Amino acid sequence: MLAILGIARSGSTRLLQILEHLSFVKYDEVFHPRRPFCLRRGDLQMQALKNIVFPRKVIDEAVEISGTGKIEATKRFSPSAMSSFEGNPLRIGTTPYDFIEELSRTNKRAAFSIFPEHLKPRITAQLLSLSSRKIITTRRLVDSFISMKKATASSRFVAKNHDTTGAKITLNASQLQTYAQSKLNAYRKIGSFLKGEVHPGSVARLRYEDWSTLGNKDQEHFMHGYLLALGSSCFNDNCDFTMPLPVANPVAPSQSLIKQDSSKQWTDKIANADQARDILSGPEFAECVSTDSLFEAFLQGFSG
Numbered sequence: 001m002l003a004i005l006g007i008a009r010s011g012s013t014r015l016l017q018i019l020e021h022l023s024f025v026k027y028d029e030v031f032h033p034r035r036p037f038c039l040r041r042g043d044l045q046m047q048a049l050k051n052i053v054f055p056r057k058v059i060d061e062a063v064e065i066s067g068t069g070k071i072e073a074t075k076r077f078s079p080s081a082m083s084s085f086e087g088n089p090l091r092i093g094t095t096p097y098d099f100i101e102e103l104s105r106t107n108k109r110a111a112f113s114i115f116p117e118h119l120k121p122r123i124t125a126q127l128l129s130l131s132s133r134k135i136i137t138t139r140r141l142v143d144s145f146i147s148m149k150k151a152t153a154s155s156r157f158v159a160k161n162h163d164t165t166g167a168k169i170t171l172n173a174s175q176l177q178t179y180a181q182s183k184l185n186a187y188r189k190i191g192s193f194l195k196g197e198v199h200p201g202s203v204a205r206l207r208y209e210d211w212s213t214l215g216n217k218d219q220e221h222f223m224h225g226y227l228l229a230l231g232s233s234c235f236n237d238n239c240d241f242t243m244p245l246p247v248a249n250p251v252a253p254s255q256s257l258i259k260q261d262s263s264k265q266w267t268d269k270i271a272n273a274d275q276a277r278d279i280l281s282g283p284e285f286a287e288c289v290s291t292d293s294l295f296e297a298f299l300q301g302f303s304g
Contacts, residue, residue, distance in 0.1 A: 015137065100131075
């Protein structure tokens with residue numbers, strides 16, 4: 001099983017799209033505070049979820065899977081379906097651990113993503129420790145902050161048919177610093193809880209800047225090679241990794257993906273670029289503009 005630790009707007013959804021194309025069963029933000037993403041109909045029968053009573057509408061919108069494992073429909077839970085929920089029930093008590101532990105035993109080709117704000121750092125670390133491989137995704141914090149602000153302002157968090165390139169926000173340096181420190185502290189804490197619990201070789205880094213600017217097919221080729229480099233435990237202990245990875249469909253489901261914002265530099269995405277550039281050049285903002293700060297924070301906790 002593959003676990004992905006990421007922050008919002010760092011490419012985790014796109015990564016899971018590619019993994020699904022490579023025959024993984026994806027669980028995208030399944031511990032989101034407001035709603036469980038990407039549960040399958042069969043998951044609702046798991047022992048870990050047996051005491052959760054899901055509304056009928058939620059059950060109807062769960063992903064259908066045939067007896068052969070082929071995905072027949074990919075409906076997600078809609079906000080209206082969750083109107084009777086007081087938060088995501090998969091986050092309650094020992095359910096997160098029980099769910100991932102059972103999933104790790106029953107589906108070796110599962111991949112799930114989790115963000116620091118989804119669960120407490122100790123619980124997040126426990127879930128990561130259950131997977132054979134852990135991918136720590138990172139992105140320059142100023143970019144993820146701006147992307148989140150633009151998505152929030154437009155109320156659109158997916159790229160499909162929505163281009164925000166022309167929209168610019170005013171960057172608030174104080175808000176950015178608060179945002180950055182919260183993410184850095186979370187990665188640091190999660191790393192510290194994993195220290196001594198997992199083998200360092202089971203943890204890998206994936207930097208957003210290394211692959212996000214590639215075209216759709218090149219992204220898939222990049223990720224294919226990345227997984228090959230990680231080793232066979234991404235799939236199962238007996239996998240011959242000299243063989244090509246299986247592809248679920250002849251055409252990737254994400255061929256029509258269009259970037260939500262085609263601007264290349266963070267300074268092109270804000271209205272106060274000159275002022276912000278001067279402010280962020282100070283040493284106190286070094287972690288905000290570095291592509292390495294998130295992973296360095298994780299390592300501080302993991303090896304410190």
